[in-house]
Amino acid sequence: MNILPRLAHRAVRLLGCAGMGALLALLVLLSLYVKRLPDLQVWHTAVLDAEYTRESPVTSFAEYLALEDRLFAQLDREVYAQTRPAGAFSINRYRRGSLADPARWPTNWNRSFLLQAENARAAVLLLHGLTDAPYSLRHLGHRLHRAGATVLGLRIPGHGTVPSGLVDVDWQDMAAAVQLAMHQLSASVGGRPIHIVGYSNGAALAVHYALAALDDARLPPVQSLVLLSPEIGVARVAALAVWQARLGRLLGIEKLEWDSVKLLEYEPFKYGSFAVNGGTLTHELTRQIQRRLGELAKGDGLQDMPRVLSFSSVVDATVQAPAVISHLFNLLPADGNELVLFDINRQAEVEHLLTWDPGKMIDALRQVPQRRYALTLVTNADPAAPQVVARQWLPGQGRARELPVGLQWPAGVYSLSHVALPFSPEDPVYGGDPDPGPGIQLGNLALRGERGVLAISAATQLRLRWNPFYDWLENRTVQFMGLE
Numbered sequence: 001m002n003i004l005p006r007l008a009h010r011a012v013r014l015l016g017c018a019g020m021g022a023l024l025a026l027l028v029l030l031s032l033y034v035k036r037l038p039d040l041q042v043w044h045t046a047v048l049d050a051e052y053t054r055e056s057p058v059t060s061f062a063e064y065l066a067l068e069d070r071l072f073a074q075l076d077r078e079v080y081a082q083t084r085p086a087g088a089f090s091i092n093r094y095r096r097g098s099l100a101d102p103a104r105w106p107t108n109w110n111r112s113f114l115l116q117a118e119n120a121r122a123a124v125l126l127l128h129g130l131t132d133a134p135y136s137l138r139h140l141g142h143r144l145h146r147a148g149a150t151v152l153g154l155r156i157p158g159h160g161t162v163p164s165g166l167v168d169v170d171w172q173d174m175a176a177a178v179q180l181a182m183h184q185l186s187a188s189v190g191g192r193p194i195h196i197v198g199y200s201n202g203a204a205l206a207v208h209y210a211l212a213a214l215d216d217a218r219l220p221p222v223q224s225l226v227l228l229s230p231e232i233g234v235a236r237v238a239a240l241a242v243w244q245a246r247l248g249r250l251l252g253i254e255k256l257e258w259d260s261v262k263l264l265e266y267e268p269f270k271y272g273s274f275a276v277n278g279g280t281l282t283h284e285l286t287r288q289i290q291r292r293l294g295e296l297a298k299g300d301g302l303q304d305m306p307r308v309l310s311f312s313s314v315v316d317a318t319v320q321a322p323a324v325i326s327h328l329f330n331l332l333p334a335d336g337n338e339l340v341l342f343d344i345n346r347q348a349e350v351e352h353l354l355t356w357d358p359g360k361m362i363d364a365l366r367q368v369p370q371r372r373y374a375l376t377l378v379t380n381a382d383p384a385a386p387q388v389v390a391r392q393w394l395p396g397q398g399r400a401r402e403l404p405v406g407l408q409w410p411a412g413v414y415s416l417s418h419v420a421l422p423f424s425p426e427d428p429v430y431g432g433d434p435d436p437g438p439g440i441q442l443g444n445l446a447l448r449g450e451r452g453v454l455a456i457s458a459a460t461q462l463r464l465r466w467n468p469f470y471d472w473l474e475n476r477t478v479q480f481m482g483l484e
Contacts, residue, residue, distance in 0.1 A: 115153075123195070
């Protein structure tokens with residue numbers, strides 16, 4: 001009669017032992033993970049409390065810029081003053097005088113910038129990507145300014161200073177800054193149209209703002225969105241990042257708040273170290289966008305959504321490229337939207353080396369019977385030649401028309417990448433044929449030797465950082481905005 005209590009007691013003991021074993025295994029794994037990471041540097045631990053948050057007593061963009069002045073003064077005191085001066089060949093951005101010091105450039109492109117046009121025809125807000133800075137869209141911004149637009153390049157909170165800036169920031173802080181910038185542009189151009197260009201996480205913020213403006217008449221409306229490598233969907237594993245960060249805080253282990261720690265921050269306008277909170281905020285932001293798009297698509301809620309022109313590489317290691325189709329374009333009404341995909345270089349004959357075949361996705365898109373948007377594929381005119389054309393399938397049409405591009409694949413390049421799209425081949429930092437610049441050049445970096453001994457990994461060196469078809473992308477953007 002006592003056998004059941006004994007069995008229950010034994011089961012509880014077994015479960016307890018299993019739980020303790022799992023906890024011990026987790027602690028061992030955490031110990032190995034923490035040991036693997038380098039020691040944190042001042043740019044990982046500095047707390048810059050002058051950063052903007054949605055709780056800041058800031059009600060205008062002028063006040064945002066004044067706060068940004070205080071932030072960069074604090075950066076000088078708390079970080080640059082704590083590091084030794086650079087040697088002749090140093091490339092650490094947090095050592096004054098190094099080849100990666102942002103102060104080497106006439107303009108510090110880590111900061112917000114405004115290009116005011118006389119008698120502006122339109123206004124454009126530029127939103128950079130995660131870990132990025134306004135630098136990435138400055139070339140496009142200058143082109144739009146020459147076309148008659150007032151252009152505002154926003155430094156999104158958490159960026160442009162130190163990687164620790166992304167430890168605590170959330171997407172709501174970023175969205176609040178976008179709203180301040182939009183009110184500034186609306187006041188500066190009156191009733192002229194306002195467009196938003198968003199790159200990666202900036203594209204997600206652009207879509208989020210457009211959706212918010214549909215719900216809130218107090219927000220300035222958007223005429224159109226141009227999205228580069230848009231972050232509309234990210235890997236599900238990003239949702240786990242928040243638990244790693246929380247565990248780090250609970251145990252007092254700062255290293256657990258980091259996915260990667262770089263002793264050498266060699267890019268003047270981009271972080272190399274990555275706080276796990278970055279994965280958390282991208283997951284939360286994309287989930288919010290997908291939820292709201294789904295709700296509005298059930299009725300007629302997206303009828304007033306601004307027109308969208310989006311550019312993506314068919315291979316993208318950072319975001320889920322198909323998500324822009326399933327979670328955005330397939331939900332939009334028929335209103336002049338266009339999805340542009342950059343194919344792999346068919347002349348390179350790398351299909352047999354790829355982990356998946358993008359051709360299947362492209363064929364499936366072409367054959368969608370009720371596609372309501374234009375689909376454009378930038379691909380080889382002939383598989384045996386490097387020259388490319390833009391093949392465009394208009395809504396309701398099964399046959400493509402060919403549009404000239406006048407460009408070709410460079411030798412040795414088999415595809416674009418997530419980070420390549422906004423950069424011209426002449427970009428002084430990331431270009432393949434860079435204009436002379438005052439500092440480091442990373443576009444053609446390919447150092448050969450033993451693996452695992454360089455601070456700049458072989459994978460980073462081999463990733464394409466510039467867009468051989470940038471001029472075409474830039475022209476299409478200007479045309480889409482009606483600024484020709």
